[in-house]
Amino acid sequence: MKILVDRSICSGHAMCALKGPNVYKLDEDGFNISDGQTVPPAFEEEARRGSAVCPEQAIRLTEGD
């Protein structure tokens, strides 16, 4: 599973990191900087929750790999 973040619409809610603390990294202002990262299999559920909670729907996950 890979993380795709549309940084042009990420607005720094930081909710992804609340739901997926082991998956999503934030910059110093609270914006997602995990675009392109691979999710370790153990944290895939966390990744899904972090994506689902985003008010902007800025996070897509590619299944597989």
Add this chain to the structure above:
Amino acid sequence: MAAAMEKAIPSLLSEGTLPIPGHVPPGLVFDFDFFAGPEFTYQPHQSLTTELRQRPDIFYTPRNGGHWVIGRMEDAGELVQDPATFSSNPAVSGGAVTVSLFKRIPIDQDPPEHAEYRKLLNSMLSPAAVRLLETKVEAFARDLVASVAAKGECEFMSEIAKRYSTGIFIELLGIPLELRETFVEWVDLAVRTADPAVSRQAYAKIASLMDETLEMRRAQPGDDLLSKLLTKTIGGCPLDQEELRGIGIVLFVGGLDTVVSLLAFIIQFLAEHPDHVRQLRAAPEDLPNALEELIRRNGINNLYRHIQRDTCFKGVNMKAGERVLLLYSVYGIDDRNVADPLTVDFSRPVSRHMTFGAGPHRCLGSHLARLELRMFLQEWLAAIPEFQLRPGPKLTHHGGKVMQLVSLPLIWPVATRVSQ
């Protein structure tokens, strides 16, 4: 209540006092007054979620000068990503309260200008910056709760909610605490009145206080937010007086009234749901997630966007100069976004909402607000584990841009002390 409102529509429109633009189809016109309508003044979340399900997703109301209403979360999410059409600048629609007085930075700005100012402000209220305030906020919450705990009762709005957020905010700006009650009054007038003249006057008072405070910080900088602001630059230049004032006002209005509203809605909910209180107390480590669910259920803000060019949004024709109202207060309880939306369920895997808005204008203070709410609940539940509404008249609300309880009387059992 719904029936009474349906009946009111034909008479309202036939009076002819509220003009409806010719391009608005009659089937999209409804009587919706977000300042004073009955759905906003009593149990607003319950009433609004019922009403919005019976309306088209987007409709027009002739109330409050006439505006469109965006009833659904997904449409709002799309709309805020198109500032070239839906501007944040009230000058676009002409009739705004604040025009010609000052520009509220960054609220009234559009990209690309907005992004520069926003970047500068983000760093002052980022999750990391806010984390440094944790001990201070926690102590502030503990002291305030202790001030009422032994009484067994309080009027939550005046004795707690307004003092809490105002006190924290005043400290952040380094303004003397004795001005707290004056501030509460000005903010009430600025944001809660539908009368532009009254609102303008209150904003003017806030503006002149900002000017005075900035002057003091220039002479003697401290470690407060305004002193930090004086050191910031845009394109290598320090901010000018008008910009500083605009930002100061936004911090002031944004930081005081909103946390008051959200905190009071949450405490009201908990007072009416003792089982939820027990769940929170049983799992304090899960408070941040539980709090998101409470925030989802209890949104507060309704804000305009101003249409810059004729557009067809979701099949609805809108004209330049018109306004759309975003109901951030209820997008978290949109039944297309979440099942059984009015139920607070701490075991939901996610609580998606727009209580702090969406898009580039996402609430700047959201991280601070979450900290304030979390610390408050932690301290309140530790000191006052069981509480309920004082039996009495039904609770009523102010509508408007920030929905708020008028008063919230609470009672709780107090342990009798055994005297030795």
